[in-house]
Amino acid sequence: MTDLYSVLPDDVDKLVTSIGQPRYRADQLLHMLYREFPKDMSDMRQIPSEMKKALASAGYTIGSANEVHRVVSEDGQTTKLLLKLCDGTLIETVLMQYRKGNSHPRSTICVSTQVGCQMGCTFCATGQMGFERNLKAEEIVAQVLHFASVLQERKEHVTNIVFMGMGEPLANYAETIRAVRLLTHARAFGLGQRHITISTVGVMKGIDRLAEEDLQIGLAISLHAPNDELRRKLVPTAGPHSVKDLISATRIYFKKTGRRVTLEYALIEGVNDSPEIAAELATLLKGNGAHVNLIPVNPTAGGFKRPRWKRITEFEHVLRESDVNCTVRVEKGSEISAACGQLRTDVVKNL
Structure with a gap:
């Protein structure tokens, strides 16, 4: 069987005509899929029954x-879902909302691309649960559409998507x-490319390929250290020259896409948060043009601790003094284990 949510719009055109239906039925089908969020064929009321039967007979x-x-955070702005896919696989995905006054909230969906992760980052809960399998494109899309349906009921909509959930995209x-x-x-979900960011721990071949895709999406690279020795302690799969390679990759990606790269840096107490390490990072990045997103580490089973706020601001100050553009990420949902590095699906044990 082939999931209709895996079929690109141009191929939907071919599919519809191949089963003897007029071309305009393709637009109707795409509208139903990406605007009405049907759970099965019977939900697509605008599609003729003979067409639905033909699709099913063709294996769709x-x-x-x-x-x-x-589970919802105390302020109501972060929602974490445990979702069951068609084969019974469980994954977590998160909705983060940012409200200003009475304006429409910015609604960001954090999606997973794998069940577990092979990268083994020592401070990440997903990295410590092992790897089960890759998700299919339709399973990634399903996470967004589930939350899109939830938001539609509130008369709201998805504004951003970040590939920062479980797994290495x-x-x-x-x-x-x-x-x-x-x-x-435009004929499918239709979100602007600049509203999507892919985060990677540093898969170099993937970064090189992404730069050639002619996409205007954002790229975030998890750096976490200014030198290879320290980085390998945090990211065991890092190569021997990963820091140099990643800094080079930011320049290449910017040159080919015009999109500034974000470097993510998880601040861990007593590990990579000292003024000396901040100075080393500042020297590494001075004049690079990348944006550094400082992320105070979130509690996981690894025992790593978040630095005191004074320590965080001191680290930020060192970078700013060297004209390195940086911000401290405002974390959302850590109390419900929905923040960076906390997704793990442990809740299944209690169901």
């Missing part, structure tokens, strides 16, 4: 992500890029 189906568990390259194209195609 509609997959969906069923909500198993939901560029280790599942083909399905990740197919999901991006489905989510940004």
Whole structure:
């Protein structure tokens, strides 16, 4: 069976005509899929029954992500879902909302691309749970559509998508890029490319390929250290010259896409948060043009601790004094284990 949410719009055109339907039915089908969020074929009321039968006979189906568990932060602005995919696989995805006054909230969906992760980052809960499998493009899209349906009921909509959930997106390259194209195609979900960011721990071949995709999406690279020795302690899969390679990759990506790269830096007490390390990082990045996103580490089973606020601001000050553009990320949802590095699906044990 082939999930209709894996089919690009141009191929939907061919599919519809191949089963004897007029071309305009393709637009109707795409509208139903990406605006009405059907759970199965029977939900597509605007599609003729003979067309639905023909699609089923041709081996097409509609997959969906069923909500198993939901938890909401105290301020109501972060929602984490445990979703069950068609084969029973469980994944976590997060909605983060930012409200200003009575204006429409910025609603960012943090999606997963793998079940578990092979990168093994020592401070990340997902990295410590091992690797089960890659997600298919339609399973990535299903996470966005599930939250889009929730937001639609509130008369709100998805404004941004970040590939920062479970897994390493560029280790599942083909399905990740197919999901991006489905989510940004004007005849599919239709989100602007500049509203999507892919985060990677540093899969160099993937970064090089991404720069050639002719996409205007954002790229975030998890750096976490200014030298290779320290970085390998935090990211065991890092190569022997990963810091130099990643800094070079930021320049190449910017040159080819015109999109500034964000360097993510998880601040860990007593590990990579000293003024000396900040100075080393400042020297490394001076004149680079990348933006540094400082992320005070979130509690996980690894025992790493978040630095005191004074220590965080001192680190930021050192970078700013060297004209390195940086911000401290405002974390959302850490109390419900929905923040960076906390996704793990442990809740399944209690269901």
